[in-house]
Amino acid sequence: MKRFLLLRAATALAVVVALSALCFALLDLAPGSPAASILEARSGGRPAAPTDVARLEHRMGLDDPLPVRYGRWVSGAVRGDFGASYGSGRPVAETLADTAPWTLLLTGVAVLFSVVGAVGAGLAAALTRRAWLRRSIETGLFALGGMPGFVTALLLLWIFAAWLRWLPSGGLARPGEPVTAAVLVPHLVLPALALAFGHHFGTYARLVQTGVARLRTAPHVENARARGLRRRTVTARHLVRLGLVPFAARLGVGVGTLIAGAYATEMIFSWPGVGREAILAARQQDYAVLTAVVLVTGVIVVLANLLGDLAVAWLDPRVRLSGRDPAAPNGGMDRAHH
Amino acid sequence: MPITDRADLTDGVPPLSGDGGTPAAPTRGLLAARVPVRRPGVWAAGLVLAAFAVLAVFAPLFTPYDPIATDTAATGLAPGSPGHPLGTDLLGRDLLARLLYGGRTSLLVGLTAAAITVVAGVLLGGLAAAGPRWLDELIARSADVLLSLPMLVVVLALAAVLGPSLGTVVLAVAVTSWMSVALVARAELVGQRERLYVRAAHALGLSRGQVLRRHLLPGALPPIASIAAFEVGHAILTESTLSFLGLGIPPNRPSWGNLLTEAQAHLLTGEWYTVAFPAACVVATILAVNVLASAAGQGEGRAW
């Protein structure tokens, strides 16, 4: 187990390093000058004069070679200094400190919804003997799976905020209102639901369903029944735990999808998280912010993957022996739909 | 589920299947061929896809309108208006024409992206499975990195380097989804390689190439076909999401994603059908594709 943990952690670290280099390089490849877009943003969308652009680029050090800039960035990043936003001049670290917790909260709750809902629906579909129930759950899951995440979000917004007016449509709280739990919860429900339902919810539920259904006639489940265990014990201890392994293996990767999905969800629900920050930064070519956000997102995803691996190892101790690829024998359907 | 990466570690005797007389659980290969015939849903899904494909390919035969030509004399017509069965948008563009031509784009993106994804994924997965251990590790770790990288960034960079276009979307989808195919292909090939019948084939004196061609690839094909079908749906979904974020198909080329994006501003202002039609097309296509994909991957405990 120790070896397994170390191996996983080392891999995660390597992934983060590779990620930082990759996203720095990727953003560097993007043409178009951040300076131009800053100036344009400042002048109300009017095109900026090329000489001004060149001057600003020089001042921002954007004309240094890529390795120099990467070195500068890394040496800052390890000290928690991600530079300042090209646009507002605000330290990126400060922006992250302001926004990352909200994204974590949103995705955390969405993961919770996703897990509770998918496990619930999947188990119901796997365990019920009523064909109509199973079929209607399956159909519902299929329908959810066919809907782009943003459509789901808009639909929820339309139903619960615009039509029924049960829930607020966005933000953390009313402006000026202290952000307390009682205020936050209703504001959180719609975006978290949208995020959970809009991103692989069906996949998860189906993984639970097939994972559990496949085990229903497994010898150890049969044995558990033959030993006169209570149905609840058989289901919870012998059927569900191992049946959740494929789902858990997939969930770690899925969190990445979810966070990426949060980008659009945060835009729609005015949720002040890193995703919204990233989209805005991307539109303004504010690479200082974008690079940091991507890195932070990547770190969260890597951590989520790590947690997913640990969950799998906990659910199925055999995995600890092999030390890698807990998902692979189950088909490893690691589709990332960001 | 059982982790049998070294079945020959002990001389352990594999369990018998039941009393031995009755056929064991049907194998996947068998089912892949059988399932579609048995399930009406599969036929329906195939029909829907075929209909969409025909409508898209022969779009000009089904509508006299140019999907991007505006008509300021016929703006915002409701469905059922004379000459415009599905109505028009606020610029007077015929919605049916836009849906048909949009289907062209979306299906094209879906199919080509899925094709590239699957070919690349199988190739890389095959390399990982067959190649030396370091290559396996390299591919697996690259997949890890890419899975951790929000797709948005990749697409942003690609769109910036190549300019947003259909090709960029296709490439973006492929670059960000080959990993799943590669992982499945690798797992399948490794799993197949350790199956007894592959050993039996080697024992017959077949060459590596022959074994790969006759046994490994056909064996890995159903799950790959299944994932390929999912990729088509995934690509269409991704196309629409990217277009929604303004990173996808150039806005002037109708695609279902673009139609949705344009229309979503009208969700509350009366023109609900501008959202409903393209959304229905996307959902129906992905449903159909998913039904087919599940049928292909049936029995593997695989989900979509």
Place this chain on the structure above:
Amino acid sequence: MHKSALVIGSVVTATGLLATACGSAGDPSGTTGGTFTYAIGDEPETLNPALQDEHTDPVTEMVFRGLTRHDAQNKVVPGLAESWQVSKDERRYTFTLRSGLTWHDGKPLTSRDVKFTIEAVKAASADAPLSRNFTAVESVETPDDRTATLKLSRPFSPLLDAVSMGLLPEHALKGKELTDAGFGRHPIGSGPFKLTAYKPGQYSELEPFGGYYEGRPKLPGVVIKYVSDDTARLIQLENGEVDGAHLQPQQVGRVTGDDRLRVETYPTADYRALMFNFKKPVFADKDVRLAMNYALDRDAFVKSVLLGQGSPATGPLDESPYKTGAAPFTHDPAKVDALMGPAGYAKNAQGLWEKDGKTVRFELTTFAEDSARVAILNVAATQLKQRGFDVVPNPRPADWVRKHWGDLDAMVVGWGTPYDADSSVYGPFHSSQALDKGGSNYGTYANPDVDKALDRARGTSDPAVRKAAYADFQKALAADPPFAWVAYLLTDNAVPKALKGPERRTLGHHGYGFFWNAEKWSWS
């Protein structure tokens, strides 16, 4: 049934959540009598007025005040300066500040702040778009606390307009960069409202400033909420989560039916036009450009793209006091034929104008992210095509456009200002401002008559001379059009019926300026 327990449990939990949530959701009665909450799409990068252009966002507009300001007719009137004198040679402006002015933090506001502001903006050059307005200022003298004298190297008539820019506090910015992020988010101004909280990505909260020179504003508070999604903004308005909101044209109809709300529709000086790139030979013939100006059906644009929220545009100064109506552009297909025929063009088999085997073929592009511009592009392309111009509509992403200004054929652009005409016509139309020279004349339009008229208008503050110069300018432009003008936009804002005070004025880019007289607003 044990197996259903989990499912039912989760359903119960979810329902419970919903139930809790419902209690605290939308309160349709609004907050009448309290803080006015207004939702807008764009959030500025900074609240420093010197880093914005003359069209400032609502918060900056309310927090800051300049030496001068604009009235409902966009005329320059006293702001922090109670009066000013201009020397005969128009190279010396002397401003007298009102007495007893203070900053929001209670520090006194003096002429040294005027000097600091102008010098800081000048020094910031590229960082501050408005520095272009102060290039002519040679020095600022402060003989006493209430007097500031600006010395100019040459006459620059837009100066009074330029000093409407919000004044910056020396004590808060001394020794710092003008782009200082802290100041950009926690600005100290001298305007009618004081910023009490700014949550980036969420909202800004303002309270009335008691030390404002016209007295404490009547509204007990203003919140500007940043809601980028148009639909979400409408929902929040309807739910009562916000009291007022900036509206999209297609949303006006829906809000009009709401008996709690009133829609304030104001004209803007923000026009849309098709800009031609004069480096492309296809646009060399002015008759072709004239013909295109006659080929556009501007009323159809207003009706379709803008849903009535706009008016036809024929030139850059239609919403300006200098408007002459020199350009007779209407939708006139016969005129198109009459212009194209003599110019040597004939319709080919596809019904396209053709000369020497070449059609009038060009790509019409615009920022793909701006859906309103894309809509204009498509309608324009369709209309021009119907009249025989071989237009290829192709919106492109802003990044791409920014890199390829010189290569574009034609582009849907937006310009215009409600303030001094100079700032929105000199840049795009004067040949000295051509793209290659680092200016914003992106089409590289060059017309000596236009140049002469613009220079004349800029060089004097004599209203009569300026009027004549701009008349000449408009005439020259109409004869040799650099653009095909499409429409001016109207801007719509929903406010509660109980809110009194918003007053119609021609607004600027983005419809910014709605809060121009917020200090006078009150609940009825």
Place this chain on the structure above:
Amino acid sequence: MTALEIVDLTVEVPGRRVVDGLSLRVGAGRVVALVGPSGSGKSLTARSIVRLHDPDAAVRASGAIRLGGTDLLGLGARELRRVRGRRVGYAFQDAAASLNPAVTIGGHLTESVRAHDAGDPGELGAAALERCGLDAAQVWEARPYELSGGQAQRAALALATVLEPDLLIADEVTTALDPVTQAEVLGTVRAQAAEQGRAVLLITHDLAVAGRWADEIAVLSGGRVVEQGPSAGLLAAPSAPFTRELVAAARLEASGPSAHDPSAHGHPARDAGPLVSARGVRRVLRGRGRTTVALDGVDLDVREGESVAVVGRSGSGKSTLVGVLAALDRPAAGRVLAGERDVWTLRDRERRAVRRGTGLVFQDALASFDPRYTVERVVAEALGRRDGVGALLDRVGLDPAMAARRPATLSGGERQRVALARALAAGPRLLLADEPTTGLDVLAQERILALLDRLRRDEGLAVVFVTHDLRVARRIADRVVVLAGGRVVEDVPARSLDAAAHPETRALLAATPAL
């Protein structure tokens, strides 16, 4: 005293009546073996006792199953649960698979005790483990996959008997075990039955096992008990024709002219050089953190026409040896010679020719066929053409009409013949057979063995036959090689096996039941 009485039991699965009027008694303290060929309804009968069918399959049972006066068939789900585990213990064929890999052995025992509120789990569990010959302190915290096959089966047995049930159903519990372990496990079962007055229903296809460890044998055929009686008497004087057939097959006596008789086959090839030889072969297996030396300096020659049985316990390296001899697995040290040539210095193409010249048959025949292939394709692939498939099938005693079927639809014996047909397609001089009859019922086993005899006799085929069953080894081989810990510990002619001296061989001999 009758503990279990089954009266006129009929079990139907959709479309088929599998058990048809079966009646059976098991007295307290008695071990009754339910013996029958594959498909005779043994397992279904056992499962019917505690209604352990697939929840989705519509299995219908009628008749009466009385356990000390309770009719189990009449019980509701709640009452039945109280019977399961407490009054009826059930031990499964694949012990490791029948335990949850995520739960420790102690955890399994604890939950069983708790489910019936039967007392202190730690105490009862430990006692049950001790009874089954396991050290509770050692295995309590272990997870099933950490145990050896024998340990797992003991643990499963302890689990089935932790609450000292009146009846233990042992469903093919030792089929996958080597004879030594089998003897230990069944010895325990029998001892416990006697000590605790427990009735044991021993389901097995192996008549010899039944004869050695059961008090009574009930022979099942076509869903009925055709004969029931005390083991010794029944085996000595079977009365029902089917029983006679079964007993004959189980005696493993060659029916035709013996293959052992050198004069019977036309290739007295003792003088010729070996077909294949292993010289100092060492093979190391690596897997999941464990490294095992599977073969350690093995020398072996197989000559033309010779039949060599390789026997040994689980893990002794038997199957590894087959892989090495087949030129499939490369040894870490030592040489494998085909004729005079070292196969691992040959070029790839030549090595493949060596493989073609060697037939290989696996225990799990079905798994050795590509699931997409029909019988015809399976054989044709080895043959290189389609037209000889019918003849080959005929040669292994299969109806050529079977060519169109898929192996999955065939019975175990038929599959193994298809495997043989494939192995013979390229006309090999050597056949390597890795436990080809393990898991087959005696009748099917006998048919395969007879077929091998005939092939040796008619075609002079050399055979290396891996088995853990000394009776089979005796029946098929000229020479018996005993492996232990990856080494050859005994290499003797089959007829002098009884005189073998090595303790490993003695242990195997002692553990092997005989009729």
